[in-house]
Amino acid sequence: MLKAPDHQVAGHQAHAGKLGPLVDDSGRFYKPLQSDERGTKEAAFYSSFSSNSKIPTAIRRFFPTYHGTQLLEASDGSGMHLHLVLQDIVSNRLDPSVMDIKMGSRTWYPQASEDYIMKCLKKDRESTSVPLGFRISGLQTYESEKLGYWKPDKKVVQDFTLEDVKSTLKRFVSSNPSSNAEPDCLLASIIYGGSDGILAQLLELKAWFEDQTIYQFYSCSVLMVYEKAGVGEEGFRSRSGAEVKLVDFAHVMDGEGVIDHNFLGGLCSLIKFLSDILVSSTNRSKAEGDLKEQPEEIENDAKA
Numbered sequence: 001m002l003k004a005p006d007h008q009v010a011g012h013q014a015h016a017g018k019l020g021p022l023v024d025d026s027g028r029f030y031k032p033l034q035s036d037e038r039g040t041k042e043a044a045f046y047s048s049f050s051s052n053s054k055i056p057t058a059i060r061r062f063f064p065t066y067h068g069t070q071l072l073e074a075s076d077g078s079g080m081h082l083h084l085v086l087q088d089i090v091s092n093r094l095d096p097s098v099m100d101i102k103m104g105s106r107t108w109y110p111q112a113s114e115d116y117i118m119k120c121l122k123k124d125r126e127s128t129s130v131p132l133g134f135r136i137s138g139l140q141t142y143e144s145e146k147l148g149y150w151k152p153d154k155k156v157v158q159d160f161t162l163e164d165v166k167s168t169l170k171r172f173v174s175s176n177p178s179s180n181a182e183p184d185c186l187l188a189s190i191i192y193g194g195s196d197g198i199l200a201q202l203l204e205l206k207a208w209f210e211d212q213t214i215y216q217f218y219s220c221s222v223l224m225v226y227e228k229a230g231v232g233e234e235g236f237r238s239r240s241g242a243e244v245k246l247v248d249f250a251h252v253m254d255g256e257g258v259i260d261h262n263f264l265g266g267l268c269s270l271i272k273f274l275s276d277i278l279v280s281s282t283n284r285s286k287a288e289g290d291l292k293e294q295p296e297e298i299e300n301d302a303k304a
């Protein structure tokens, strides 16, 4: 049975008679081909990417698996419509936390219409895209059984300032995301840190972007996904499955032998924000650990 995904955080949504993606129980995400060539361009990208032998195997894990296209009943009631059949990145996760980050200080692509360029330029200038090289497009982060998800409204997210972005990246890995108190970043070391945490994955992606000249990923998003496995007596357990995926390839262009400095710049900037959060949360835990150890040390000193 096809239905609108529960965990979509940005983009066009299948509600109120609108055209949007659908999911079923098979773990697939059906994205309707969009109008104005966007849909055909995205399908062409997936098809080219899937068959391109120059893409390193290790890099493929950062893209949803592509299963071709399929005619399905569209969510807007307009009848049969061609859909991209993609891996549903969140289907096997319990209470997934998801953030969509649109990459690049420039989201418009060469050859776009003047109207489209003006619309994108306005959004880029009025959001953090121009100053930071990325903007948060949407997110949800699971807080608790009682409070459910912290999922700020689209309008609130669109107005995010630099400080809001910093705070949201912290809240995303905190046990108290919706609180007015300082986010505790309790999960930063598990989700952002570690040998296969978000930062390590972004650094792997960066190494590829420093080399690849096959594509220019205009207006593409980095999705960060993880699941809080629950809170035990000892705090959060580490079964997070933190994952980075790229989505939305409607405006990908041929790289023409040039590195994608627009995407790469945003990636470096995002990496710096996450590294800073990780360093400060590690320092804080260390300071708290030192404080806890102090009484014993004092006792030992007294015995000596």
Ligand SMILES: O=P(O)(O)O[C@@H]1[C@@H](OP(=O)(O)O)[C@H](OP(=O)(O)O)[C@H](O)[C@H](OP(=O)(O)O)[C@H]1OP(=O)(O)O
Residues within 6 Å of the ligand: 010, 011, 012, 034, 038, 102, 123, 137, 219, 248, 250
């Ligand atoms: O429909 P809108 O005005 O919300 O804009 C869409 C954007 O939503 P936003 O409001 O910026 O969060 C939307 O952005 P997100 O995916 O939500 O980050 C896309 O930029 C979309 O354009 P396209 O399908 O990539 O060509 C945009 O769609 P189009 O307006 O280009 O159809």
Ligand SMILES: Nc1ncnc2c1ncn2[C@@H]1O[C@H](COP(=O)(O)OP(=O)(O)O)[C@@H](O)[C@H]1O
Residues within 6 Å of the ligand: 007, 008, 009, 010, 011, 012, 013, 021, 029, 031, 064, 086, 087, 088, 089, 090, 098, 100, 138, 221, 223, 247, 248, 249, 250
């Ligand atoms: N393969 C996927 N699996 C699960 N969720 C996805 C997948 N692709 C996209 N999404 C969800 O849908 C949202 C919008 O996707 P996107 O491809 O950017 O659509 P649009 O072109 O309408 O902007 C993402 O923010 C994410 O929440």
